[in-house]
Amino acid sequence: MRMRANTAIGGALMALVLGAAVTAAFWTPFDPLRVNLRARLQPPSSLYWLGTDEFGRDVLSRVMAGAATSVVVALLTVALAIAVGVMVGVVTGYLRGWTDRIIMAVNDALLAFPGILLALAVMIVVGANKFGLVLALGLAYIPSVARVVRGTVLSIREKEYIEASRVIGNSELYSMLRHVLPNAVAPVAVLATSMFGWVLLAESALSFLGLGVPPPAPTWGNMLAASRPYMESAVWLGMAPGLCIALTLLGINLLGDSLRDRLDPRMAHG
């Protein structure tokens, strides 16, 4: 029963966010980039549903347009980090030995830097744009994914069904893909959903430092960052993107949970 509620609420929230993002590509109430200095910092009204910002731009339009950028950036980043991280983790965890030690030494060195610092460095090199952001944040999160996956793989490879696979005569690569990987899905799914949240927030941090997606293009992160000086005089400016981030996180976490349960044969029938 609980699983179904999770799926429904998570799905509804994500549908809302993705729907807004898709709609924004064709239509928004106002042009999200149009400056109207006569309508600066207007509170929510029947004309501007979520109010206007310091340049008189419609917040609802910007939130919708920002959804596309923010969600796409977050999804691509998580996908990149998971893909590379899982690969590194499975290879090192399964092969162990010197491969493991060398790769993990590099990995741990990277892990020692705060992710945001790493992302900053990469952003400076590749330049501030959408794909630079994906690359920078993706690289910053790979080490922690690799760590988690390696640990999971280390415990799975000691299971007797892996030994059974070896006795059958399966190659190491086959055992890894057929037996180890599917059993490592649960922790990866949990990690991916929580990482989605970190990425949304990291994007706003980078925007705050002027290294995110450059203005005037809206993202939730740079809207949040830009709202800071008006925290007291125009609350709605920060509330709108903040709530969007929170609801998206809730949606993706609920969906992630139900996905993980769905993928596990022990839960699916329980």
Place this chain on the structure above:
Amino acid sequence: MTAPLLTVENLRIDAVRTGARVVDDVSFAIARGEFLAVVGESGSGKTAAARALLGLLPTGLLRTGGQIVLDGEDLTTASPKRMRALRGPAVGMVFQEPMVSLNPAISIGAQMAEGLALHERISRREIRRRCLDMLARVQIRDPESTFDAYPHEFSGGMRQRIMLASVMLLKPKLLIADEPTTALDTLTQREVLDLMVALARDHGTSVMLITHNLGLVARYAQRAVVLRQGRLIETGGASQILSAPREAYTRQLVEALPRRGISSARQAKSEPLVSVRALKVEFGGRQRLFRRAAGVSAVNGVDLDIGAGETVAVVGGSGSGKTTLGRAMLRLVLAAGGEIRFRGKEVTTRPDREFRLASQLVFQDPYSSLDPRMRVGEIVAEPLRHVPELTSAERDRRVEAMLEEVGLAGFGQRWPHELSGGQRQRIAIARAIVRRPSFVVADEPVSALDMTIQAQVLRLFERLQAQYGFACLFISHDLAAVEQVADRVVVMQSGRIVEQGARDDIFDRPQHDYTKALLAAAPVLDFSGPASLQASG
């Protein structure tokens, strides 16, 4: 005749969520100083009944009826506070798994002292003295240093003794022991139980031993209660129940005990299928860039021949190297020295495809040997990947036939977690046999299973072996199972073979002291005499 120490009347326990009845209308009594065995297979409700006595039912189970009277006091109406006061001084419990029942972060002494400090008003010095006395009583060699040591420094048998010591410190009137020796090997099992009986006698403690091992019932219990699926099947004197069971189920249990089969005692005239010379396996001494200190040798110079179609059993206590020997013969653990020949061909150092495809392994624990994310059919089909001449239709047919062979026809679409332990072990056997191997290593294949299931699986294994004629290395500490299936027996102690020979020779005329000790410790029902019943030894 005084009133019994404990009477349980019409005890009923239900599972809250499903409403299933776990214990259904069970009544029994234990007299003072009596040793009662509660016998049953998994799902019989024996553990739930015992936990209800302590008021420690796991969440999800609820006592819904009946009375539990201990020493004149009705426990079903006692307050939680009163129950806490009774746990320890009145009723003590020893659990099955000694590896996890002691807190690894607290020293032995502190754990033992906990109970005394809680229930008795005595000084710290007095507590320490009594703990040390008790440790000495359970034959711990150096009580002083044990007191300050931590659980991980001890073996399973030692931990179980420590557990027993800490429970008996409070001189409980009733000791509940829930499968206390199931995780231990035969020799240790005997030591721990002998000690338990002696301690109980010292303090006049009644013992309620929960077990599935009828041999233990025969050796230790005065009376026995047989449970099945929550119902009381039979109760009576232990020897009466075992020698003249009244109920069909009890008879079935007694008959499920393995007994000596007909030995095929073939003379290995031709070249052996697998032969091992001076095999050595070491742990921890692997060569890396910088040499490490010499490792521990788990197998130390073993010579062994196994003929085609022959069953050779390897017996020995834990740590004797029998499991490592089996793993090494399949090249799952690399040998540090010696050689392995398969059909006369050297296979020790380099991987040999023919040997790999012709050899298989059946594991002890059916719960971890099947990939939880594969369906049963896929699991059984997997070895056939390496039989390229099969078409996929033939493969499916072979899998279906194999499943039928192990009595699980039509289970192909199920998941492993939907199956019972016995069913899983059948699947594991099917996976091992499906490629028609010529050599199978079976590592304690039945020791994780219930007794009637054990009998079924052993029979299945024997039938398949007769049918397909594979040779088998049968690793076990269960001498009864070995007696049933083995042609030859090899006895191992600390990595060496101390005795080997035909099964009947080993069982009837053991030469080595260690073999004799193993046989004496084995709780075997002896049916040879005219309706006589005694523990052999």
